[in-house]
Structures are given as structure tokens and as C-alpha cells.
Amino acid sequence: MNTLRIFNHHVHIKFVLLGVLHFLILVGSVFAAVNIRFITADGSVIADYPLMTVKAVAYAVIIVLCLSAMGLYRAQRENRYLALFVRVVVALVFGAVLAVVVYYVLPGLYLGRGIFGLSLLLSLIGIASAQLVFHATVDQKSAPWRVLLYGAGENATELLAFLRRRSDRSLFNLLGCVVIDDEPCKVDESLQCRLDLPLAEYARQRNIDEVVVAMDDRRRNFPADALIECRVSGINVVDMLTFYERQTGKVKTELLQPSWIIFSHGFRQSAVDNVLKRLLDLLASLVLLLVLWPFMVVAAVAIKLEDGLSAPVLFRQTRVGLNGREFPIYKFRSMRIDAEAMSGPQWASQNDPRVTRVGHVIRKLRIDELPQLWNVFIGDMSLVGPRPERPEFVEHLTTILPYYRVRECVKPGVTGWAQLGYPYGASDEDANGKLQLDLYYVKNRSLFLDLLILINTIEVVLFRKGSR
16 A cells, blocks of 8 residues: 555654654754764763653754645645755744744753754754755655556546546556456557456456556446455455545545435544644634734734724624534724725635735735634634635535535634635635645544644745735
């Protein structure tokens, strides 16, 4: 298997291994710094190694979390080495700041200025080198997981089109597509496979790890016996929707059938998970409101200075939440007071002329979203979930996107899986793209995935991804 399923979320093994490698490098950097810092004239080292191990592990956990926040362990990330190196540097800077905070709260973990500084320098060298090797030898090449598509028609062609990027194909090694009798062949000739042996025998001879069923019509000539033989022989068998979901972190709506939602693993809600999620929302929203109130005061003053003392600071708008219930959402006003007086409800556009000068800044920095922490605190929203839409847009999108209402089975969020993987949505096509990510979240949601999204939201804010 080329992925691990951690609390329902698919994590690619190569990024798990990269994270483990980074962790070991970080721990090693601390011990190397200790040996350099405390080496004596006779070559011996004076250090409390058991205590230093605890400190090194704490340091490594902090930096790995910051590396994750910069998107280094996500398949949908910038692949150029220079961009990755910049993210490593930024992660170490943020890691250093976070470590100082942790050392203030837990002084027993403090490394000392000399060891801490030297550890950061060695970490930069070690992680940058590891990233260069990973980028050259693993990230740009196909994974050893060998995949065979059973089908070479329209479905196979669409699936390959969705996985056309090099970064997508690096997650598995496609051996070909089996041409089926009575099914038009649509894939490139170089990918066509015509079986001269039973499917299971063909797969065994070519060391196939997984067969993906991509037939156009599974009601005719479905090879049940052949697929069962593959399964009992240790060869994984999945349908194309499950394969696509696992590889991309999306649910492809164009290929989606109602039976897949009904019978697939996921879309479950545990009462315990709901209680824990609510407790996390309450605690986090309260802490964030207490920490971020100075930024909120500055934003309010700036809005007043630009538009006058009589101008409203907050913007109240109706959105659709859990189970279709409407609620008022609060944001700092970033557009003119009469922004929709003539046009009516509409999505924000690139360089939208309705956005004020202060609004342009607070939208880029996501400060305009901070009042939504109150929505989280009172229970209308969650920290993590699909973004809530306006009733007018929901009514329209429901008519063109059959599964749009599925996202309403969970509370909407301030941030979400779609915000990490898709830019700002301002069209029906964008809404469909975000829906694919929202459906993945609804199907696989867990506290682990929520924490992962919260950590990676730092990258979205820092690099201004998806804001207008």
C-alpha cells in the first residue's frame, strides 16, 4: 500500500518517511550541537544524555509541526526546490519562535542559547540536504506501488486526465490499462494492455500491487471471479473513486454514484467525536479571541479612519450552516457599504473594485475573518469545516451540483480542507472544485484531520493562498 490510513485520513507513505527522516535529523542536530558545544580538550563530552534526549525530542516535534504547517508533507504543494527551501527556512524561523514560547512555559526543556542556535543551523543544513535528495530521487519519480487499471474506456481516460500532473503520478507507478471486449478503447496506445492470461496470473507475473476497476459499465461482463482471485492472492482491488480519493484527497463528483456514498466507508458521525470537537472549538476560539483582540482593535480603528466614525466596522451576512439552518456570520467590513446595492449577491472577483484599501489588507492577512471566532464560540460554526455559503448561492449550486447538500451534515468552518487545496472560489466550476475537497473532509473527518488542517492553515495565511 502506498498510503497509510490514519484516523480515516489517507497519508502517503513517502511523506510519512520524509517526516520520520526529518525528525531523526532534528534529534541528531541537537546531539551534534551538544557534542560540539561541550567537547573537552581530551575529546570527551560532558552532557546529561537522558535529559538531552527528552529535550531533543521536544525540539524535533516542534520543528516537524512547523515543517508540516509549511506544507512539506502534502502532495498538493510547490515542487520546485527553491520554493521548498524557502519553506524550510520559514518553518525553522517559526519553529524557533514557537520553541522560545515552549521554553518559557516549560523551562525544563530549554536547550541553552549556544546549543539552540547551533541546532537550528545544523537542522537547516541537514533538512535542506535531505529535501534535495528526496526531491531528486523520490519526489520526481514514480512510487514503487504498481497499479493496473481494469478498463481503457471513458472512465479510465477521465481518471488519467484527473491525475495528469507529474506530482500526481509520482504517488504510484501505472503499468497500463486493460482493454476490455465490447468497451471502446480511449486511452493512449502506450498504456493499452491486452490480456493473454487470466487477470490474476497476469498481475502476479508483473508484480502488480493494485487493480483499479475503471470499467465504463460494470453491469456487463464484470470479472467477479477474476477480481476475487486477485484479492485472495494478495493483490489489492479498489474502484476508481476510492483510488482517486486516496491519491488526491478529493472525491471526484463527475464520477460519483449515489451507491458509493451509501456503501463506502466514512460519512459517519460519532457522538464522542462531536463532543470533543465542540470542546476543542470552545477552548480554541476563547484562546484565540483573547490573544488576537489587539489585531481586531487595530482593524476596527483602521476601518473607522478610512470610512468615517459613523461607518460600520462589522459586516453581518446570512449563511447556511449545519442541516441547512441559516445563521448570521460576522466579518470585519472589507468592502464599500453599498457594495451590493446595485448588483445583488455576487462572488468577490480578482482585484474587486468594491474592496476598500483597508479591506484589501485585512483580506490578504485574513484578519477580516477573525470575528467568526465568535460564531465558533456560540456554536454556529466550527474552527474546521466546509466554508458556509450564502442562501442564494446554495440554492443555485444545489441545482447544478447534485451532492452539494451533503456538506451540510457537518458544521461550517473558519478554515477547511478546501481552503488548503483550492484557491478562492468565484464561479460554478470553482464551487465544484471545492465541493470535491469538502466531500473528502465530510467523509473522512476526525480530530486528527482537523488538527492537520489547522496546522496547515498557517501556510495559507502566510503565503496568502486563496485570498481576494
